[in-house]
Amino acid sequence: MFSWLSTARRLYSVFVGPPSLATPSSTSPPIKFGILGAAKVASTGLIIPALSHPEVEIHAVAARDPIRAEAFAKKYKLRTFYGGGDAYQKLLDDPEIQAVYVALPGGLHYEWTMKALAANKHVLVEKPSSVSSEQTREMFEFAQKKGLVILEGLQYRFYPAIIRAKEIIDSGSLKTDDIRYTWEIGGGIFQDMGTYPVNVLRYFTSSEPTSVLSASYTAHPNDPKVDQAMTTTLAFPGDVVGSIELNFEIPYKFGLIPSLPKMDVTVKAENGEMTVKFFVLPFVYHSINVSVKDGQSGKGAKKRTEKVYSPTSVKGRTLKGEEWWASYRYQLEAFVDKVKGREPDTWLTAEESIANLQTIEKVYEKAGLPPRPKSTFAFSPITDDSIEAKRTA
Ligand SMILES: NC(=O)C1=CN([C@@H]2O[C@H](COP(=O)(O)OP(=O)(O)OC[C@H]3O[C@@H](n4cnc5c(N)ncnc54)[C@H](OP(=O)(O)O)[C@@H]3O)[C@@H](O)[C@H]2O)C=CC1
Numbered sequence: 001m002f003s004w005l006s007t008a009r010r011l012y013s014v015f016v017g018p019p020s021l022a023t024p025s026s027t028s029p030p031i032k033f034g035i036l037g038a039a040k041v042a043s044t045g046l047i048i049p050a051l052s053h054p055e056v057e058i059h060a061v062a063a064r065d066p067i068r069a070e071a072f073a074k075k076y077k078l079r080t081f082y083g084g085g086d087a088y089q090k091l092l093d094d095p096e097i098q099a100v101y102v103a104l105p106g107g108l109h110y111e112w113t114m115k116a117l118a119a120n121k122h123v124l125v126e127k128p129s130s131v132s133s134e135q136t137r138e139m140f141e142f143a144q145k146k147g148l149v150i151l152e153g154l155q156y157r158f159y160p161a162i163i164r165a166k167e168i169i170d171s172g173s174l175k176t177d178d179i180r181y182t183w184e185i186g187g188g189i190f191q192d193m194g195t196y197p198v199n200v201l202r203y204f205t206s207s208e209p210t211s212v213l214s215a216s217y218t219a220h221p222n223d224p225k226v227d228q229a230m231t232t233t234l235a236f237p238g239d240v241v242g243s244i245e246l247n248f249e250i251p252y253k254f255g256l257i258p259s260l261p262k263m264d265v266t267v268k269a270e271n272g273e274m275t276v277k278f279f280v281l282p283f284v285y286h287s288i289n290v291s292v293k294d295g296q297s298g299k300g301a302k303k304r305t306e307k308v309y310s311p312t313s314v315k316g317r318t319l320k321g322e323e324w325w326a327s328y329r330y331q332l333e334a335f336v337d338k339v340k341g342r343e344p345d346t347w348l349t350a351e352e353s354i355a356n357l358q359t360i361e362k363v364y365e366k367a368g369l370p371p372r373p374k375s376t377f378a379f380s381p382i383t384d385d386s387i388e389a390k391r392t393a
């Protein structure tokens, strides 16, 4: 159901605070999180979702600048803060903390995820999981070896509307042979915002691209290696073609009025199409517009619009949730379920994060752009052992 009132309520809950605060569970102790980086994303991405989760407590933040760290801790009423050059490691050395939110630039995700895992912390790492599929694989392998949970913060995947849209595709009402995908998304280079369209393409087709048919980019004026816009076409099994269009620089209307970012995914089938509007942040608003032609005559498309703000039954399951939950809140629910040994409603596997980056790497290669420099952090079992030794000494 869509109404301005429920939209206002939901957005207030997402960006300001939930309608009521959770009472800590008396049977299951809270998972204490530490946040690496006094990042902008941290409030919507974790701090506000945690306010309504009875099994989560945000314990500390670490920032390079001690003044920023203290101000951040004060603003969000966190017990502890770490500031200075060694702040991130100090947070990882805090024995109170069980899980770490890595809210740093993508190029630092590998290093700080590996260090967090070495310090025996579960990790919620922001998207993109790293800037190299090889290093992401290492991250997940190391987490598995340590028996720790790691999750890439691809929040949109946890939202009921997105699961519903996939259900529509899986139901077969849109024929998936000769299907075509079109993405037009504002904001973000391919390595960053590309994570979403690459993922949704792989998710909706339930397959991996077989080749990159074309890829072209517009370089940033200051750096020819950096793409500010990317257009690419990917081939999928069964003659399925997916097109992604990413543009950092959406022109102002009449040169004056900024446009709202467009984050739509369109699935084109022989007998109709479906567009999911604003799929990246579906809790802000979304609509699933389905148009399917009559099976016999092929004429007279039946149109319908679905909106799935409530965690009603999708894919035959009733999802846990509330009308005012953001996808970040659903994501947190799943992360906690996993840490607590419960089966989450939705999960993203290691293979998903690795395959996502492999596609991004192939698109860069096709476009003739060099791969992003990998993290130079040299993680070795020796480092791991020495951290373990220090811990048990
Ligand atoms: N899932 C989602 O919906 C969203 C995900 N993101 C992701 O979250 C991450 C953070 O993004 P965002 O919050 O927008 O970014 P910010 O610039 O607000 O935060 C980045 C943080 O990284 C730290 N940092 C460490 N080293 C550097 C460096 N060399 N240069 C700049 N910052 C550094 C800073 O921490 P310090 O406090 O120590 O200075 C800063 O707080 C990114 O990976 C981004 O892709 C962002 C928005 C939404």
Ligand SMILES: O=C1OC[C@@H](O)[C@H](O)[C@H]1O
Binding pocket: 127, 187, 188, 280, 281
């Ligand atoms: O991950 C993201 O999703 C939402 C966008 O607004 C944000 O810039 C991006 O980093």
